[in-house]
Amino acid sequence: MIGFGGHAIIAGSRYPFRDPSTQSKLKENKMSASRIDDLINPARLRLGIKRAFTGDIQEALCELFQNAARAGARNIRITTDDRGFIYQDDGRGLRDRYDFESLLKLGESGWDQRIEEDQRPNGMGIHSLLAHDEVESVTFTSNLLSLTLDTRLWWTNYDYAAGFRDNIKTICFPAPGMNIGVTCSRALTEQLVKALTDSWQIYRSPARGYQGILNIEINDTVVDTSVQEDATPSVPLIETTYQNNRLVIGLYGKEGYATQNGIWVNFYGQMISVDHYSHFQAYLEVRQGRPISPMSPTRRGVIKDESLNRLCDFIRDSLFEYFSQTLIDEVDPLALGQFYHDYPGQASKLPCFVAARRKRYESGDDVSKMASLSAPQVLSYDNPPLLLADKARIVQEDGTAYSSEYGLHTFLELTGAAYKVMEADESRLDIRHLWWKPGEQTALPSGCPHIFHKAGQWGLGAEREAPSEWREIDNHVVFTFDDPNNWDVDNVDFTVGGADPQDFYQTDAWAGFDPQNDQGRSREEMSESYRESCECEIRNLIGNAVPKNFSWNDLLRFVPDGEQIVAVTPEYRSRRKHRPVSVILLLSNDEKVRLSLF
Numbered sequence: 001m002i003g004f005g006g007h008a009i010i011a012g013s014r015y016p017f018r019d020p021s022t023q024s025k026l027k028e029n030k031m032s033a034s035r036i037d038d039l040i041n042p043a044r045l046r047l048g049i050k051r052a053f054t055g056d057i058q059e060a061l062c063e064l065f066q067n068a069a070r071a072g073a074r075n076i077r078i079t080t081d082d083r084g085f086i087y088q089d090d091g092r093g094l095r096d097r098y099d100f101e102s103l104l105k106l107g108e109s110g111w112d113q114r115i116e117e118d119q120r121p122n123g124m125g126i127h128s129l130l131a132h133d134e135v136e137s138v139t140f141t142s143n144l145l146s147l148t149l150d151t152r153l154w155w156t157n158y159d160y161a162a163g164f165r166d167n168i169k170t171i172c173f174p175a176p177g178m179n180i181g182v183t184c185s186r187a188l189t190e191q192l193v194k195a196l197t198d199s200w201q202i203y204r205s206p207a208r209g210y211q212g213i214l215n216i217e218i219n220d221t222v223v224d225t226s227v228q229e230d231a232t233p234s235v236p237l238i239e240t241t242y243q244n245n246r247l248v249i250g251l252y253g254k255e256g257y258a259t260q261n262g263i264w265v266n267f268y269g270q271m272i273s274v275d276h277y278s279h280f281q282a283y284l285e286v287r288q289g290r291p292i293s294p295m296s297p298t299r300r301g302v303i304k305d306e307s308l309n310r311l312c313d314f315i316r317d318s319l320f321e322y323f324s325q326t327l328i329d330e331v332d333p334l335a336l337g338q339f340y341h342d343y344p345g346q347a348s349k350l351p352c353f354v355a356a357r358r359k360r361y362e363s364g365d366d367v368s369k370m371a372s373l374s375a376p377q378v379l380s381y382d383n384p385p386l387l388l389a390d391k392a393r394i395v396q397e398d399g400t401a402y403s404s405e406y407g408l409h410t411f412l413e414l415t416g417a418a419y420k421v422m423e424a425d426e427s428r429l430d431i432r433h434l435w436w437k438p439g440e441q442t443a444l445p446s447g448c449p450h451i452f453h454k455a456g457q458w459g460l461g462a463e464r465e466a467p468s469e470w471r472e473i474d475n476h477v478v479f480t481f482d483d484p485n486n487w488d489v490d491n492v493d494f495t496v497g498g499a500d501p502q503d504f505y506q507t508d509a510w511a512g513f514d515p516q517n518d519q520g521r522s523r524e525e526m527s528e529s530y531r532e533s534c535e536c537e538i539r540n541l542i543g544n545a546v547p548k549n550f551s552w553n554d555l556l557r558f559v560p561d562g563e564q565i566v567a568v569t570p571e572y573r574s575r576r577k578h579r580p581v582s583v584i585l586l587l588s589n590d591e592k593v594r595l596s597l598f
């Protein structure tokens with residue numbers, strides 16, 4: 001096996017078992033060994049450890065990369081061939097038999113004090129490779145020593161495993177760093193290559209996160225070591241430090257989605273996601289200390305302990321500070337809204353909230369546009385604009401009031417700019433209700449619906465408290481309704497103020513049209529039917545009127561019993577007009593009936 005050229009072995013690193021202070025520790029361990037034996041069954045536990053690993057090649061690679069980083073390596077090279085793969089790093093390697101011992105003895109580690117304290121190694125990682133079903137043998141070569149292990153015997157033959165020291169061989173040429181030759185199935189080798197290079201698997205590649213720590217190559221191809229996009233906030237808001245490690249907090253998604261992994265920890269290169277549902281995303285890059293506790297044995301998650309709670313609290317408090325201290329104009333309304341969602345308790349103490357300006361009703365809008373809003377804005381609790389609740393309150397003739405689902409927007413020209421509260425502590429806000437007292441009913445021919453009124457008065461009150469002051473609605477058309485319809489304007493429960501009834505059926509009546517409620521029919525079909533129902537109302541209003549494409553039945557409605565139509569004569573507005581505006585029926589009793597065409 002060939003090592004890297006020009007690397008430096010970290011000379012003089014201290015190993016716990018050679019450190020004088022640890023000599024006494026060893027003694028202590030020995031003394032307590034018999035008592036420990038009362039508590040554990042080492043042989044069984046050892047076999048149990050074999051089953052602690054998942055059998056994913058990603059996991060074994062994780063352990064190799066982690067060891068390389070801990071050994072101070074800068075480069076890893078992996079090459080594959082028919083028989084398996086060779087792993088090489090340029091870290092400090094194994095220097096002597098003691099180092100081989102800490103490599104293979106379960107629960108033993110040979111890292112220096114700093115790593116011991118910060119990362120709490122378990123002395124198990126390399127066993128993920130030895131435990132893999134498809135790994136036949138592993139050869140560790142470092143400096144002048146080499147050891148080959150038959151993995152099957154390693155787990156099944158106690159004498160073979162316990163006597164591994166006898167198999168350590170001295171080699172002629174020093175192999176710098178750590179070299180691990182693995183004989184394994186072709187399938188496993190292929191999985192390994194894919195795990196590091198395949199574009200579908202690259203998301204969970206164990207190399208991701210090591211950028212700046214390790215350069216990794218496989219078969220001369222550079223492996224992507226960057227942090228995966230999903231692990232950092234798509235809209236960063238805060239860049240801070242947590243226990244001296246870089247922490248970025250922001251919005252998970254621009255679209256307001258939430259994530260199940262609201263925290264990602266880059267633990268000395270290894271990416272660990274934390275099961276934490278949130279609209280925010282925090283990325284913690286740990287390079288010193290142990291601000292969270294990774295799970296054993298492979299750090300595939302984070303333990304939900306006090307240290308994780310502290311980190312979560314810190315994220316929450318940093319966001320609170322951010323939203324309370326950033327200038328209102330600079331706060332992203334989406335982000336603030338998410339804070340109200342995720343942390344309602346804290347959010348209620350903020351100086352700002354989210355609201356959206358209500359758009360005015362435009363004649364011709366259908367029901368889908370009846371409650372349109374402008375883009376949300378961040379507003380201050382101190383000096384809020386007019387905030388209006390969704391439903392208008394309508395006072396009926398008998399003095400009782402009811403809330404109406406639609407129609408508030410037709411009053412906005414009267415109220416001026418008004419906002420809908422989106423995310424806020426509503427107890428801190430005075431949200432007004434628009435009240436409407438329609439004027440007296442308009443007298444219409446019989447058969448016409450009694451929905452038209454004089455415009456009447458409006459005012460601002462509370463939900464259950466009428467306004468103390470009323471204003472006249474001059475020259476404005478206002479209306480409300482609860483039930484839109486997709487076929488017939490007659491089914492919409494309109495109350496209309498200040499409108500010319502014919503005009504209303506030609507324009508504003510479309511507000512009650514509900515194209516969403518399609519019942520599988522086409523929009524054209526429904527709007528045709530709705531238009532026809534509006535025209536029918538207009539004919540009712542006109543009185544003597546029939547559709548432009550009238551049938552005999554339409555005409556016969558105007559013929560008294562026992563009489564007949566003798567002649568139908570079209571009437572034109574002028575000589576040049578092509579289409580008649582009305583028809584005159586000559587009846588058998590010599591009477592004439594003029595019918596407008598509409």
Ligand SMILES: Nc1ncnc2c1ncn2[C@@H]1O[C@H](COP(=O)(O)OP(=O)(O)OP(=O)(O)O)[C@@H](O)[C@H]1O
Nearest residue numbers: 067071093102103109110121122123124125126178
């Ligand atoms: N690439 C390497 N270079 C130098 N020494 C290594 C390397 N890999 C492993 N070792 C030595 O072997 C020991 C055991 O490694 P192993 O991965 O099994 O456990 P660990 O890293 O100590 O703990 P963990 O269970 O957290 O992985 C290490 O403590 C270290 O002394």
Ligand SMILES: [Mg+2]
Nearest residue numbers: 063067125126
């Ligand atoms: Mg390890």
